[in-house]
Amino acid sequence: MKTSYLTNLTCSNCGKSYSAETVQTFCTDCNSPLISNYDLHAARAHLDRDEIKNRQKGMWRWHEILPVCESQNMVSLGEGDTGLLPLPRTGNTLGLSTLFVKDESTNPTGSFKARGLSAAVSKAKELGINKVIIPTAGNAGGAMAAYAARAGMKSLVYMPKDTLCEHDRKPHCRRGSHPGGWTD
Secondary structure (H helix, E strand, O other): OOOOOEEEEEEOOOOOEEOOOOOOOOOOOOOOOEEEEEOHHHHHHHOOHHHHHOOOOOHHHHHHHOOOOOHHHOOOOOOOOOOEEEOHHHHHHOOOOOOEEEOHHHOOOOOOHHHHHHHHHHHHHHOOOOEEEEEOOOHHHHHHHHHHHHHOOEEEEEOOOOOEOOOOOOEOOOEEOOOOOEEO
């Protein structure tokens, strides 16, 4: 059974194709983001919904349509399968018979960023990357640091000096570099 039906990467602007088996960052022709492509016809022909439904909960039960090709590279903290909360009064106000909101706060890092960073760090691991870096205003950096730590990678997180702390709404960023700790 295939671990992933990932086929290649394609530029979101000009359509240039790239290998998904080597490190890529952006289109070398037009600097646009790259999109992962999957063989969805093969996936549809071979995947069994009941089998997927009975797998262990979490985002990696959908591994065939995620970008990691070898299961030993899947870095997980238990992300995914967050709850749907009904919003009947808001739904009624909007004229909707049913309305739900996805509660992403139950992800391990408290944010929807957990899914994307789990996949990104996992693919980085698969490609042999041992240090990751991200600019952030908070959630993405926290998620990346958590998944990099789980993968045994070094991580660098850069935040604006005036980023507010979620708990006390005061600036909390520190300037510094790794290794050597943080300094004011």
